[in-house]
Amino acid sequence: xxxxxxxxxxxxxxxxxxxxxxxxxxxxxxxxxxxxxxxxxxxxxxxxxxxxxxxxxxxxxxxxxxxxxxxxxxxxxxxxxxxxxxxxxxxxxxxxxxxxxxxxxxxxxxxxxxxxxxxxxxxxxxxxxxxxxxxxxxxxxxxxxxxxxxxxxxxxxxxxxxxxxxxxxxxxxxxxxxxxxxxxxxxxxxxxxxxxxxxxxxxxxxxxxxxxxxxxxxxxxxxxxxxxxxxxxxxxxxxxxxxxxxxxxxxxxxxxxxxxxxxxxxxxxxxxxxxxxxxxxxxxxxxxxxxxxxxxxxxxxxxxxxxxxxxxxxxxxxxxxxxxxxxxxxxxxxxxxxxxxxxxxxxxxxxxxxxxxxxxxxxxxxxxxxxxxxxxxxxxxxxxxxxxxxxxxxxxxxxxxxxxxxxxxxxxxxxxxxxxxxxxxxxxxxxxxxxxxxxxxxxxxxxxxxxxxxxxxxxxxxxxxxxxxxxxxxxxxxxxxxxxxxxxxxxxxxxxxxxxxxxxxxxxxxxxxxxxxxxxxxxxxxxxxxxxxxxxxxxxxxxxxxxxxxxxxxxxxxxxxxxxxxxxxxxx
Amino acid sequence: xxxxxxxxxxxxxxxxxxxxxxxxxxxxxxxxxxxxxxxxxxxxxxxxxxxxxxxxxxxxxxxxxxxxxxxxxxxxxxxxxxxxxxxxxxxxxxxxxxxxxxxxxxxxxxxxxxxxxx
Numbered sequence: 001x002x003x004x005x006x007x008x009x010x011x012x013x014x015x016x017x018x019x020x021x022x023x024x025x026x027x028x029x030x031x032x033x034x035x036x037x038x039x040x041x042x043x044x045x046x047x048x049x050x051x052x053x054x055x056x057x058x059x060x061x062x063x064x065x066x067x068x069x070x071x072x073x074x075x076x077x078x079x080x081x082x083x084x085x086x087x088x089x090x091x092x093x094x095x096x097x098x099x100x101x102x103x104x105x106x107x108x109x110x111x112x113x114x115x116x117x118x119x120x121x122x123x124x125x126x127x128x129x130x131x132x133x134x135x136x137x138x139x140x141x142x143x144x145x146x147x148x149x150x151x152x153x154x155x156x157x158x159x160x161x162x163x164x165x166x167x168x169x170x171x172x173x174x175x176x177x178x179x180x181x182x183x184x185x186x187x188x189x190x191x192x193x194x195x196x197x198x199x200x201x202x203x204x205x206x207x208x209x210x211x212x213x214x215x216x217x218x219x220x221x222x223x224x225x226x227x228x229x230x231x232x233x234x235x236x237x238x239x240x241x242x243x244x245x246x247x248x249x250x251x252x253x254x255x256x257x258x259x260x261x262x263x264x265x266x267x268x269x270x271x272x273x274x275x276x277x278x279x280x281x282x283x284x285x286x287x288x289x290x291x292x293x294x295x296x297x298x299x300x301x302x303x304x305x306x307x308x309x310x311x312x313x314x315x316x317x318x319x320x321x322x323x324x325x326x327x328x329x330x331x332x333x334x335x336x337x338x339x340x341x342x343x344x345x346x347x348x349x350x351x352x353x354x355x356x357x358x359x360x361x362x363x364x365x366x367x368x369x370x371x372x373x374x375x376x377x378x379x380x381x382x383x384x385x386x387x388x389x390x391x392x393x394x395x396x397x398x399x400x401x402x403x404x405x406x407x408x409x410x411x412x413x414x415x416x417x418x419x420x421x422x423x424x425x426x427x428x429x430x431x432x433x434x435x436x437x438x439x440x441x442x443x444x445x446x447x448x449x450x451x452x453x454x455x456x457x458x459x460x461x462x463x464x465x466x467x468x469x470x471x472x473x474x475x476x477x478x479x480x481x482x483x484x485x486x487x488x489x490x491x492x493x494x495x496x497x498x499x500x501x502x503x504x505x506x507x508x509x510x511x512x513x514x515x516x517x518x519x520x521x522x523x524x525x526x527x528x529x530x531x532x533x534x535x536x537x538x539x540x541x542x543x544x545x546x547x548x549x550x551x552x553x554x555x556x557x558x559x560x561x562x563x564x565x566x567x568x569x570x571x572x
Numbered sequence: 573x574x575x576x577x578x579x580x581x582x583x584x585x586x587x588x589x590x591x592x593x594x595x596x597x598x599x600x601x602x603x604x605x606x607x608x609x610x611x612x613x614x615x616x617x618x619x620x621x622x623x624x625x626x627x628x629x630x631x632x633x634x635x636x637x638x639x640x641x642x643x644x645x646x647x648x649x650x651x652x653x654x655x656x657x658x659x660x661x662x663x664x665x666x667x668x669x670x671x672x673x674x675x676x677x678x679x680x681x682x683x684x685x686x687x688x689x690x
Contacts, residue, residue: 019632021601028590028597063627092631114582114635117589 011128012036014055016046016072017090018064022113026059026090029117033124043067047075050085057127058087059111062102070105077106084134086127090115155187158217165224169195174202179383180362188379189216190329191258193224195231198432198449200268203231203240206327206383207260207302208279219258219303222247233429234449237264237273238312241302245310248303257303261295261327265319267389268450268545271478272325275314277301281345282327284317285358292352293317295325316482318475319387324358331379335369343372407439409510412502419492422460428452431499438503440510440568447549448566454546455516455562456497461485463518463560464495495519509569511551515561522558575640577673582637583680592688598681601636602674605629609670612663622659623652629666636677641669 013035017023020041027037038053040046042064050058058076062069073087089102092113102110108130109123171177171194179192189209196202205227209216226247230240241262248258259278266272272284277299283292299311319325328348335343351368355361362382369380413434417427432449435441441448461467465488471481498517504510528543547553550564587594608629615621630645648662 019628020604021597021632022635024593024597024600025586025590025635028593032589061628061631063624090631092627092634113631114637 009128010034010036011057011124012038012053012055013124014038014040014046014049014053014058016040016043016058016064016069017061018042019061022061022090022115026115026120029115029120030059030124033117033121035124043069043072043075046072047079050076051079056085056131057124058085059090060087060107061090062098070101073102073105073107082138084131086131088123088127154214158214159187162217162220162224165221165228169193169228170202176202176386176388177204177383178362178385179381180366181381182379187214187217188212188331189220189258190331190379190381191220191223192381192383193227194385195228197231197264198234198446199453200446200450201264201266202385203227203237204263204265204325204327204383204385205260206279206282206329206381207258208329208381209258210256212379215256219248219252219256222251223258223302230429234432234453235429236426237262237275237314238424239426239429241275241312242307242310245302245305246307249306252303257301259297259301259330261297263325263327263385265325265385265387267321267387270319270321270387271316272319272387273314273316275299275312280328280330280333282325283352284319285324285326286320287322287324287358288320295327313486316478318472318478321387321389324384324386326361326384327382329379329381332365332369332382335373335380337373343369347372408437409503409505412500414498414500416496416498418496419494422464422495422497423489423492427499428456431501435501435512438510438512440570441512441566444566444568451546451549451564452514455514455564456499458562459497459516459518459520462523463520464492464497465489466520506567509567511568512566513563514566515563517557517561520560522560525555525559528559577638577640577669578676579637579639586637587684595681595684595688598636598677598684601632602677602681604632605670605674609667612666617659619652619659622663623649626652626666638669638673641666641673644669 013030015023015026015030015037017026017039018041023039023041027039031037038049038055040049044067046058046060046069047067049055058073060069060073064072069089073089076085076087086108087106088109088111089107090111090113091099091102099110108127111120111123171179171192174194174196177194181190181192182188189207189212191205191207191209193205193207194202205223207220207223209219223244226244227240230243235243244260252258257278261274261276261279261282264273274282274295276282276295276297278297278301281297282295284295285292295315295317298313298315305311333343333345333348337343347368348365351364352361355364361384365382415427415431417425421427428449431452432445435448436445462469465485467481467485467488469481471477471484496519498515500513500515500517502513504513543553546564551567552563552565554563555561556563586597590597608625611625612622612629615625626645626648630642630649633645634642644662644666648659648666651659651662
């Protein structure tokens with residue numbers, strides 16, 4: 001009888017028993033087993049002692065005066081809350097109904113009378129194991145809850161930081177962008193950016209990083225920086241893409257990359273330029289005909305290929321004012337129903353076909369997704385951009401550290417860009433930065449950039465490459481024009497574009513003269529200028545734009561040389 | 573049925589468990605039981621009260637090895653539920669049985685105390 005099971009740890013045990021002899025007997029047995037004992041003679045005492053002393057285990061007689069063991073057990077279980085306080089009923093009850101009553105009241109086990117100390121010790125140990133298990137479960141649950149709370153807090157903080165970066169663009173300010181993104185889509189790797197170029201074109205990026213959580217979100221920061229920085233400086237899609245690809249390739253681990261669609265919407269050129277690497281097909285929606293042209297993925301995602309293997313070739317599609325571009329993330333297409341069926345492109349097409357009000361397209365898609373699966377996903381991103389007439393020109397000005405005293409006012413510079421350079425270098429951002437050193441030109445930065453861009457692309461495309469702008473009259477010719485442009489540029493091995501800049505002070509302020517020359521065959525200036533101005537034209541040399549934005553325009557050398565002038569007044 | 577009043581095995585187990593507290597346990601039982609017998613008498617024909625007291629008394633006498641007393645208490649507990657037969661006669665029997673075992677417990681308590689003092 002002395003061979004009792006070893007005690008794990010001394011417990012405080014409450015004995016509620018109305019018979020003094022039984023109470024003494026039990027107390028002695030349990031104390032001998034190494035535990036601390038509290039005693040109560042009835043249910044009311046038992047509840048009171050429990051409330052004050054919080055014993056870890058209770059031995060409870062069923063039938064007691066004042067308050068019986070059933071009621072006392074109920075009250076003690078309520079006081080104990082989530083912690084498991086095992087209650088062992090001391091009973092000579094034999095009827096199954098009475099035993100069931102003990103369990104209903106919250107009893108965990110029975111100890112029959114007369115008492116057997118060995119069985120009692122074994123039961124106490126078994127109950128103690130249960131109690132510890134429950135305590136561990138609660139502790140771990142609370143730990144998980146704390147970690148989860150911590151994670152959410154970190155995500156909120158990270159999102160706040162990221163929103164500051166993302167909102168430096170025009171995603172929320174532009175009147176022609178509508179988008180829908182689940183609030184924490186960033187942590188599923190979805191990324192949506194938009195910004196104006198100096199000439200008023202709009203660049204839009206919808207990206208989807210592999211993976212999810214913070215690792216997926218972390219690549220978004222450098223990508224956004226490159227996107228905003230290069231767009232503001234006037235870099236085109238190809239240079240921006242190359243830089244983004246190189247940066248992601250450098251910083252991301254091999255199994256991480258970013259599927260992305262990058263757009264340049266130009267109201268001036270009535271066109272959208274597209275590069276899609278691994279994203280689902282978006283669409284250009286021609287409102288007049290209802291036709292939807294898919295923007296097919298033709299490339300590997302960003303961050304996969306080395307700079308040498310990276311393909312930056314883009315496609316250009318014509319757009320009329322009011323036409324829309326729609327992009328989506330794979331969360332839309334990969335939404336699965338209860339049977340793991342995917343929503344898929346065919347169902348999306350049905351939604352497009354059924355859509356009667358273009359402004360309600362997102363709602364229609366959301367409804368279709370909800371009807372399909374019945375529950376929300378956190379990685380659904382959609383964006384729709386409408387081509388509106390160009391916004392007022394302005395430069396997204398970088399901060400200038402100088403006071404204006406050091407502004408250069410009397411200088412000139414000439415460049416000659418030759419075939420190998422023309423193939424893949426865009427000198428415009430560099431030229432713009434140089435010219436913006438002249439404080440008087442900063443206010444006109446947008447106009448300056450637009451005019452330079454127009455003159456440079458005229459010199460390159462119509463001059464050096466000899467492309468016929470008449471091709472761009474219809475959509476088919478439009479595509480052909482850009483195909484030819486890429487082909488001829490790839491084969492180019494002679495020719496040049498020269499840029500001469502002359503800055504001179506005047507009494508009131510200063511003038512900047514910009515001359516652009518090309519090695520092409522020139523054109524009939526008088527005939528071109530005599531053409532009526534067609535606002536919705538696809539073709540033409542953008543000459544009306546140039547004339548509208550600069551102080552004076554003149555051609556010489558049979559159209560091979562064009563000269564524009566910008567003037568400014570002295571700053572107050 | 574041979575009538576066992578005290579189970580010597582139970583008592584020797586108790587002595588081993590209780591050690592120096594053994595006489596106190598026996599004294600407590602005697603005192604406790606006297607109160608219960610008095611309570612049974614006082615309850616008169618109240619079957620429910622009789623049943624409840626008999627249940628508790630059954631438990632403690634069982635624990636203390638008073639086999640016959642525990643059996644009589646169990647009988648009273650059962651009869652009290654049916655409330656048919658003459659419960660008074662059973663109370664008499666319990667009273668009688670306790671009167672019989674009480675000196676046996678007193679004697680053992682005294683012996684144990686003396687043994688300890690020596």
